[in-house]
Amino acid sequence: MARDGAGEWLLDLAQAHRLSPAQRQIVQRMLGMFPDVAFLSTIEIAERAGVSQPTVTRLAAALGFAGFGEFRAALRDAVLAGIPQQRSPARPESGVAAIDQERANLDSLKRVIAGDPMARAVHLLAGASPLGVIGLRASAALAQYFGYFARRVLPAVSVCTDAGAVDDAVLQLSQQGAEALLFFAMPRYPAATVAAVRLARGLGLATVVIADNPLVPFAEDADVLLVAPVGTGLIFDSHASVVTLAISLLDAITRTDPHRTQQRLEAHEALVDRWVHDA
Structure with a gap:
């Protein structure tokens, strides 16, 4: 927020x-x-x-x-120091207020992206093969979004959005040689996500968690916690800053091996004519 x-x-x-x-x-x-x-x-x-x-x-x-x-x-x-307080989400112009809030959220990412936790996350995830990406319930779309683009530039990406299968997915990733997992944990935090983070650490996997607040109750279970505030001015939370952080993280990962990235992007471009529709 x-x-x-x-x-x-x-x-x-x-x-x-x-x-x-x-x-x-x-x-x-x-x-x-x-x-x-x-x-x-x-x-x-x-x-x-x-x-x-x-x-x-x-x-x-x-x-x-x-x-x-x-x-x-x-x-x-x-x-009483005179700092303006955050706006109520119940106002008629809530859409305009939500945009202002997201601008503030995006501005807060500058410190996150330039900080040491981001560098540690890149180091852990860049060497993970396969790279596991987990997001449940409200975070499922975020995990799918990251995974969609990650598959174009990384050799092995596995996305899990099913709470009923997440423990099996973590175990399988561990057995396949994964060294680190990326978790998206947005409110309301699913119990299955927290359990999966703890299972991963118990199996010796490093955990990188993207959450909305540094004070999430499972912060100590993350090897690296990256914070991207959510917008709270609308009926449902908006995730503009989370998406920006996720793609910034992927961009930084690709820069650790630019030759591989270029090769894989060129291979993908060769397939574009099979599915793209030009009006």
Whole structure:
């Protein structure tokens, strides 16, 4: 999701401390409560986040504050600093607001694409043959999109979008000599995706996960976590930044072996006349 200055402050604070999965989940819920969250009681936050009041209180301590009162005062300072808050998705002009949000999401990718996690992901996936790509439910189309183009430039690509078969797919990829898998994990995060990530690591496979938030509860199960925020201004999430990150990742992978890439692209071009229709 797109975040304002106060949300960025909370996210940076959370990333600077070692939080439990439950605590990361509370922070993730709080990111969607701005600006109201700075003026809520522990009971109100607990009710909205679906946790107990003591859990919210312990979060403040885990973030380095003497108590919840001190934490809330810092939240208020961040909110009252004059940073515009994110727009409501319920407005009539939500389509226009969604475009603005996606622009902000795309802008945030600059740091991701230029960062060390991206470089590590490229290193892991460039040497994977076969390359397994997994995306379930809302992430299925993303996995198929990546796999469609990856097959044109990489020697062996296997895409799984079936939750019922994902464990078998991970096991088979391991038996075929795969060294790393790419997972797309967009909200709502399927339990089968998280289980498959953990199975892959248990089998000795490296896991590269593309998710919408650095505080996803399975972040520690990823060897590399790449974050591409989703657009939340429409009735369903939009994935413009996720698609851009995915194709940027594939582009970077192809650049590790430009000779192979060129050969495979030329071979594909030789087949284009068989299926393309020119008006």
